[in-house]
Amino acid sequence: MTGTESWTTDQVVRLTGVSSRTLRHYDQVGLLRPAGTGPGGRRIYRRPELQRLQHVLVLRELGLGLPDIAAVVDGVGDPSSEVAALTAHHARLLAEIGRLRRLADSVARSIEEREGGDPMSADEMFAAFRNDPYAAEARERWGDQAVAVQEQVATWGRDEAVSAQAEMSAVHRRLAALMAAGEPVDAPEVGDAVAAHHAWVGRFWTPGREAYTGLGAMYVDDPRFTATIDGYGEGLSVYLRDAIAVYANANLE
Amino acid sequence: MTGTESWTTDQVVRLTGVSSRTLRHYDQVGLLRPAGTGPGGRRIYRRPELQRLQHVLVLRELGLGLPDIAAVVDGVGDPSSEVAALTAHHARLLAEIGRLRRLADSVARSIEEREGGDPMSADEMFAAFRNDPYAAEARERWGDQAVAVQEQVATWGRDEAVSAQAEMSAVHRRLAALMAAGEPVDAPEVGDAVAAHHAWVGRFWTPGREAYTGLGAMYVDDPRFTATIDGYGEGLSVYLRDAIAVYANANLE
DNA sequence: ACTTGCGGTTGACGTCGCGTCAACTCCTAC
DNA sequence: GTAGGAGTTGACGCGACGTCAACCGCAAGT
Numbered sequence: 001m002t003g004t005e006s007w008t009t010d011q012v013v014r015l016t017g018v019s020s021r022t023l024r025h026y027d028q029v030g031l032l033r034p035a036g037t038g039p040g041g042r043r044i045y046r047r048p049e050l051q052r053l054q055h056v057l058v059l060r061e062l063g064l065g066l067p068d069i070a071a072v073v074d075g076v077g078d079p080s081s082e083v084a085a086l087t088a089h090h091a092r093l094l095a096e097i098g099r100l101r102r103l104a105d106s107v108a109r110s111i112e113e114r115e116g117g118d119p120m121s122a123d124e125m126f127a128a129f130r131n132d133p134y135a136a137e138a139r140e141r142w143g144d145q146a147v148a149v150q151e152q153v154a155t156w157g158r159d160e161a162v163s164a165q166a167e168m169s170a171v172h173r174r175l176a177a178l179m180a181a182g183e184p185v186d187a188p189e190v191g192d193a194v195a196a197h198h199a200w201v202g203r204f205w206t207p208g209r210e211a212y213t214g215l216g217a218m219y220v221d222d223p224r225f226t227a228t229i230d231g232y233g234e235g236l237s238v239y240l241r242d243a244i245a246v247y248a249n250a251n252l253e
Numbered sequence: 254m255t256g257t258e259s260w261t262t263d264q265v266v267r268l269t270g271v272s273s274r275t276l277r278h279y280d281q282v283g284l285l286r287p288a289g290t291g292p293g294g295r296r297i298y299r300r301p302e303l304q305r306l307q308h309v310l311v312l313r314e315l316g317l318g319l320p321d322i323a324a325v326v327d328g329v330g331d332p333s334s335e336v337a338a339l340t341a342h343h344a345r346l347l348a349e350i351g352r353l354r355r356l357a358d359s360v361a362r363s364i365e366e367r368e369g370g371d372p373m374s375a376d377e378m379f380a381a382f383r384n385d386p387y388a389a390e391a392r393e394r395w396g397d398q399a400v401a402v403q404e405q406v407a408t409w410g411r412d413e414a415v416s417a418q419a420e421m422s423a424v425h426r427r428l429a430a431l432m433a434a435g436e437p438v439d440a441p442e443v444g445d446a447v448a449a450h451h452a453w454v455g456r457f458w459t460p461g462r463e464a465y466t467g468l469g470a471m472y473v474d475d476p477r478f479t480a481t482i483d484g485y486g487e488g489l490s491v492y493l494r495d496a497i498a499v500y501a502n503a504n505l506e
Numbered sequence: 507a508c509t510t511g512c513g514g515t516t517g518a519c520g521t522c523g524c525g526t527c528a529a530c531t532c533c534t535a536c
Numbered sequence: 537g538t539a540g541g542a543g544t545t546g547a548c549g550c551g552a553c554g555t556c557a558a559c560c561g562c563a564a565g566t
Contacts, residue, residue, distance in 0.1 A: 010542065020543080025524060040532045041544055062360045066523070079367060084430075086364045090423045091445060093357040094452035097350055101455065104346040107315045111339045114332060170343045177337075192344060199347035202354065263513065273514080278553055293561050294515055319552070 006035070007045045016053060031070050032056060064089055108166035111173075164203060169232075171197050175240055176233035185243040194247040197240070209252035216244030260298045261291065269306060284323050285309060317342055361419035368422075422485075424450050428493055429486035438496040447500040450493070462505035469497030 009020050026032040027043065032053055034043035045053075052073060059069045068085055075081045174193045183190050201207060207215060219225045219237045229237040262273050279285040280296065285306055287296035298306075305326060312322045321338055328334045427446045436443050454460060460468060472478045472490045482490040 008543085019524080021524065021526085024544085029523095042532090043543090058363075062363060063356045083364055083367050083426075086360055086367070087423050087427050087430075090357055090360045090364065090420070091427055091449040093353055093360065094420075094424070094449040095445065097353045097357065098448065098452040098455065100346055100350045100353070103316050104343055104350065107339055107343045107346060110315060111336055111343065114336050114339070167343070167347075170340050171347070174340050174344055177340075192348065195351065196344040196347040199351040202351065206354075261514085272553085274553065274555085277515085282552095295561095296514090 005047060007050070008038070009043050009045075012045050012050070012053070015050075016057065018053075018057065026053075026056070026066075029066060029070075031066055031073075062086065062089065063093070104167060105163045108163070108170045111170050112166045115169075115173075167200055167203075171200050172229060172232040172236065175243070176236050179233055179236055179239045185239060186246045190243050191247055191250070194240075194243045195251070197244070198247070207252075209248045212248045212252055213245050216241035216248075219244075258300060259288070260303070262296050262298075265298050265303070265306070268303075269310065271306075271310070279306075279309070279319075282319060282323075284319055284326075315339065315342065316346070357420060358416045361423045362416065364423045364426075365419045368426075420453050424453050425482060425485040425489065428496070429489050432486055432489055432492045438492060439499045443496050444500055444503070447493075447496050448504070450497070451500070460505075462501045465501045465505060466498050469494035469501075472497075 007015065009023055012018070012023060013020050023032070023043065027034060032049060035046040035049055036044045038044050055073050056069055059072060060066075064072070064085065068089065072082045072085050171193070174196065175190070178187070178190050178193055198207075198212065201212075201215070219229055220241045226237045229240060233239075260268065262276055265271070265276060266273050276285070276296070280287060285302060288299040288302055289297045291297050308326050309322055312325060313319075317325070317338065321342070325335050325338050424446070427449065428443070431440070431443050431446055451460075451465065454465075454468070472482055473494045479490045482493060486492075
């Protein structure tokens with residue numbers, strides 16, 4: 001054991017993974033001052049600074065802004081203020097999610113308008129979910145979730161159905177374009193598109209790796225899904241299934 | 254009719270609602286050049302500029318960035334590029350929504366941890382949804398939606414239940430704090446908190462004005478909900494119901 | 507004619523969290 | 537002695553404007 005433990009910038013960088021620029025920035029804005037400086041003006045950090053940094057990083061991970069983080073970290077000994085800050089932050093996040101959902105909805109409808117015509121009515125679109133000769137099979141193969149999704153979709157009003165349909169249409173068209181362009185299913189752009197698909201599915205439920213892969217399989221195995229999806233491009237259902245498999249393996253747990 | 258129609262900056266401001274600063278900014282970045290300038294360097298806009306501005310504003314409404322808008326608006330006569338831009342934008346929105354959802358989830362769990370203890374287990378929390386002696390009544394009063402929600406909740410895995418529970422807990426605690434602080438249900442801060450509640454409910458379904466108001470009523474009428482919600486503060490269910498009513502009237506259709 | 511006031515004009519800064527040069531210093535290894 | 541590697545302090549850039557600041561033109565009131 002050396003008498004006084006201390007770390008220089010590069011050591012902190014290796015320990016924590018933050019960039020040296022970030023450390024300097026935190027010093028500059030007063031969020032994390034080093035314990036002192038060594039030869040050549042090198043920053044020296046000790047235990048309390050590392051602990052403070054750890055706290056900062058946790059809060060940063062949660063998406064708080066630096067001023068908020070500073071307020072929390074400086075108000076040590078007052079755990080209630082931390083909860084209050086996180087709660088307020090959480091509320092902001094939910095509000096932002098709501099805003100983006102409405103925005104995505106508008107954009108999708110807008111795309112539908114510009115595409116003109118009647119690319120597929122809401123009725124057609126969700127026929128695959130509604131009157132379901134496959135309900136029993138679905139329950140067997142994908143569990144109660146699929147059935148619950150069907151039930152939920154069945155209760156939608158016009159507006160929600162149109163909105164969901166418009167969004168799905170946009171996602172499928174994007175995928176169809178990528179397929180037509182010859183992109184392999186493991187191309188990063190395809191990954192992005194599948195991420196959008198996964199987010200869209202999030203309207204119903206949030207599948208994990210296995211469930212999502214299963215959903216992809218269903219697209220190929222259930223002719224109602226196959227028909228709907230291939231309406232956007234011949235073979236899209238198979239392409240999508242494979243892309244989903246790749247995505248799920250890489251990004252879900 | 255005057256021979257040449259033209260509008261000055263302040264007239265355009267009144268017509269369109271954009272700020273004069275924004276018009277100058279659009280001029281500066283080349284997104285919307287005025288047709289010419291009058292005495293004192295005043296900007297003069299004519300019909301084509303107003304049409305272009307309208308197009309710009311539509312796209313801005315949809316959340317596109319100015320460079321993207323410029324690309325679309327300049328590529329007149331090529332409607333496919335517009336659809337492509339919107340589709341890409343839509344995908345970005347969905348990705349962002351997914352990111353924020355995961356973030357909100359983390360934040361909520363984090364709050365739960367800090368709150369310590371076991372403020373209410375996931376089991377307790379959703380007991381109100383599961384084994385339901387009230388199912389028949391619910392179906393009668395709030396239609397098939399409530400039942401579909403129950404079915405969906407019943408299928409959740411541990412992770413999703415914990416996540417949803419943590420988020421709900423955060424929302425309720427925020428509301429309880431506002432109630433304890435004596436905020437009236439029509440205070441703007443309470444409106445924000447209810448917006449967060451509405452966004453949270455969006456995990457299950459997106460209620461309109463009537464449905465949301467009905468949900469609020471259920472919080473008071475159904476003792477299982479009342480008990481759960483009042484666990485965060487005596488009388489919170491009534492407070493929340495009233496706050497929801499105010500919010501729904503003001504913000505939903 | 508002079509003042510007041512409104513509304514336009516052109517800069518220029520601030521926002522948020524750093525990434526990314528640029529120019530320089532310091533220490534170490536060869 | 538010199539090259540190399542890593543640190544240091546600026547300073548700019550990002551996105552879409554909001555917000556002064558300083559100045560000018562024009563019309564109405566005194």
